[in-house]
Amino acid sequence: MSKTLFDKVWDAHVVRKIEGGPDVLFIDRHLIHEVTSPVAFLGLKSRGIKVLYPERTFATADHNTPTINQHLPVSDPLSANQLKALETNSNEYGISHWGLGHQKNGIVHVVGPEYGITQPGSTIVCGDSHTSTHGAFGAIAFGIGTSEVEMVLSTQCIMQPKPKKMRINVTGSLGRGVTPKDVALFIISKLTTSGATGYFVEYAGEVFEKMSMEGRMTVCNLSIEMGARGGMIAPDETTINYVKGREFSPKGEAWDRAMEYWKTLKTDEDAVFDKELTFDGSSIEPMITYGTNPGMGMGISNPIPDAEQVEGGVATYEKSLKYMGFSEGQTMVGKKVDYVFVGSCTNGRIEDFRAFASIVKGKKKAENVTAWLVPGSHIVEAQIKEEGLLDIFNEAGFTLRQPGCSACLAMNDDKIPAGKYAVSTSNRNFEGRQGPGARTMLASPLVAAAAAVTGVVTDPRTLIQ
C-alpha cells in the first residue's frame, strides 16, 4: 500500500497497537530540560524504576538560564534548584548532561540537530511543544507532557493515537525580504491556531526544497502554532549534507546503511492525505502579528483586519486587540517599538543572525529600542564571532548575549516590561508570554532588524539594498 513519509516513519516505530486505543510508539531520541523533567524523575523514584535506555536521552539546560554572566552562580534560588535537579537526576541515571557553562549547552532544539542527535527517519520527543523543529530532517518529532517524559525514561515508549495527515505545498519562489519565518506565519494566518489540530503535517513543494536546513527548522518549529502535532520535510541532499560528520551521526558502514534507508523516506506518489493545501510562495509578504496568538498575523503592509473579517468570536478578538493597544484598520508600519528580541529555537540560528546583520550593517540601533540578541547555542555564538557578525553588531550599537531560551518564554530575567512593544523572532505572542503585560509582535529576523534600526515597525524591503 502507498504510504506517506509520515506513515513510513510512524509504522516503523509501532511496538503494538491497542484495540480501541493508542499505538505504543518507540522513541529513538529523547531530549530533556530543567523545567519539564524534575517531576518525571520523582515519578520514577516513587515507583522505584530505572531509565531503560539512558543513552537515548540527552539533557540540556535552557529554559531557565541567565543569558549574561553565565559563569556566575544563578541568582534566583528556584532556578538554581531546577538546574541542580537536572544535573543530579542526569548523573544518577547515567544521562548525558549539558548544563549551564558546558560547551554543548544551548536551546534543546538548536543543539539536537547541531550534534547529529536529530536524524532522518527517527522518532524524537521532548517536554517542549517546539520539538516539532526536528521534523525538518524527516523525523517524527513532537512535544510531550511530563507524564510522557516519565514513560519515555522508564520504557522508551509513549502511547499516542496515530494523527491524521495533512500536506501543505508551497509552490514557486519567495519574494525579496521574505524568509522561512514569513512562510510559516503566513500558513498559520491562513489555517488559524487550531486549523491543523489532530494532524501531522508534511511540507512539500519548491519553496521547501530550496530552503536551507535552518529555514526548514524554522518552518517545522512553528507547526505547533497551527495546532499540528508536528511537521516534517522529506530528507534530501540538503539534509544529508547537514547531518554528515556530526558527533552523533552514523559513521562508516552505519552511515552507508543509514543513507540507503533515508533514501526511502519520501511520500509515495499515489499516497493519500486526509487534507491537502497549496499556496503560492510568490504571494507571501514579510509578515507581522498584531494580536495575541500566532494566527493573528498579516502581510506587514496590510491594515489590521476588522473583527467581522476574522474567524472566531468578536469578543475574543476585541479582547486581544485591546491587550495590544491596537484598533481595527490601523497599519502596523510606523508603530513604535520598545524592544527587539532575536533568538529562540525558532530564529536563533546562524542564518537568522546573518539576516539581522544584513540590515543593521552600517546603521545604528535606534535610541528608543532595547535589543536582545541571543544565540541558540555556543556553536551559533562562535559562528557569529567567526563570521565577523559580532563586529557588525557592535559597530551598530548592539551587544550579544549568551545562549538560552531567554525572552521567548521569559522565565529568567529577560522579561519585556508591562505595556511595552516588542518585535520578536520567537514563536508565541500570547498575553504575558514575554513578561506580564508585554506586547509581542512576531516577525522574521529581517523585520526585527528593520525595527531595531528605525525604532518603529518597518517593512524590511525598504532597507534592503
Next chain:
Amino acid sequence: MAYDKFNILTSTAVPLPIENVDTDQLIPARFLKATERVGFGDNLFRDWRYNPDNTPKADFVLNNPVYSGKILVGGKNFGSGSSREHAAWAVYDYGFRCVVSSFFADIFRNNCLNIGVLPVQVSPEFLEKIFAAVFADPNTQLEVNLPEQTITLLATGDKESFDISSYKKDNMINGFDDIDYLQNIKSEIQEFALQLPL
C-alpha cells in the same frame, strides 16, 4: 502516578467563554520553577486572576463567589500552546476534574487524560447552551457520566454524548495510567528495539 478514579461527576460549573485559552494563561512560565508537583492551583490563570500587586481582579470568574464547582467550561480551542503539563496540574490542583469545550488543543487534552482530568468535547451549540444555563443560574448542575460518555444539563435534561477511546476510558474509570501499562510490556519493547531499521 496513578490517579483518582473517575465515574460520574455531578457538579456546578465555572464558565470561561473565551476562545484560544492558551497554556501561558493557564499557568504563566514564571511559575514553572518548582521541582515538585505542588501548589500549581494557586497560580491557575494567574495574570487574569490577580493584579500585578497580587490583589484579586474582581471581574475574573474565579474571583466571583457566585461560580464554583469541579467543572470548568471554556471557549473553543482550549489549552493551545505549550506542552507544559503544569497547565493540567494547575487545573487539577485548583479542584477541577473535568474541562468542557467545543475544541481542545492536542497536547493539553493528552496531558489532562494522563493526570485524571477528563476533557469533554461538545458541539458548539451544546457549549452555548451550557454557558447560557450557567449564566442564567450559577447553581445549574451538570452531570458528566464517563461510563455512558454523556454530559447532561440536569435541569432540562439536555444531553450530548462525547468521544473518548475505550482504552483511556478504562484507565480513567479504574485510575490506571499508561506507565502501568508500559511497564507490563517492557520485554516486548526491548525485543522491538533490536529490530529497528537503524
